[in-house]
Amino acid sequence: MTDFSPESLSAIGPKEFTQLVKSTPDSKIAEVMSSEKRTKILDEVFNRMPTLFRPDRAGDTSTVIHWILTGGPEGSADTYETVIENKTCTVTNSPARDPKLAMTMDAVTFLKVIGGTGNPVMLFMTGKIKTKGDVTLATSIPKLFDIPKG
Template structure:
């Protein structure tokens, strides 16, 4: 199996990524996400979002979503996903007022985007904190082609 690292992520597709997250122990993911590789891995995941966006499911949805991925020592990375005009764009420099802001640790985030965690259950247990449009939060998964491991 491929090692969980930025190099391996850039060379595998979404399905392989989902299998990698599922087969890697949470402790190993947490270790890698606490290292200098953290931003590279998050950038790789967020850079794929526009290509996994399902415009046909979004319809005329207009939304700005802030993803706050917490890290060690109170640090965090914030990404902005904008869905409008049938397009999805992502930036590492949030500038717009979010309709929804979600906060979670890196392991939880990777499990969600890899289809290895139930977002509603993670929200109910406090692993994901959402502020804003909770109906949007509940429907995010259908807007993206999330691989099944």
């Protein structure tokens, strides 16, 4: 498999991403995600989110989700905003709207969830994902996106 880096992520698809996350030790992912490479990796992942969105499953969903990712350089956190409305999905790293749901987790947990290798319910139950707002919305997120299964 390839190295866990921004360059490798930009060259692979969702299924390969799942395999990369699955085959990379958590300690290595945590190391990379606490370095200066973090922003490029998160931007790459979030920029793909609209392409994996399933408007046919969205119905009349209209919501704002904040993803608060901890474990950055010097203990920093990053917040990304996903807006789903009118059967579209947009993402920004400059949140501007009040979220219906905010989820806080470390970057390793986030990558496992979006890579399909982590069980979001189990991660929530064990406290690795913390939510504020509409918890029911959190359970419906996976159906709105084509998330490969690990």
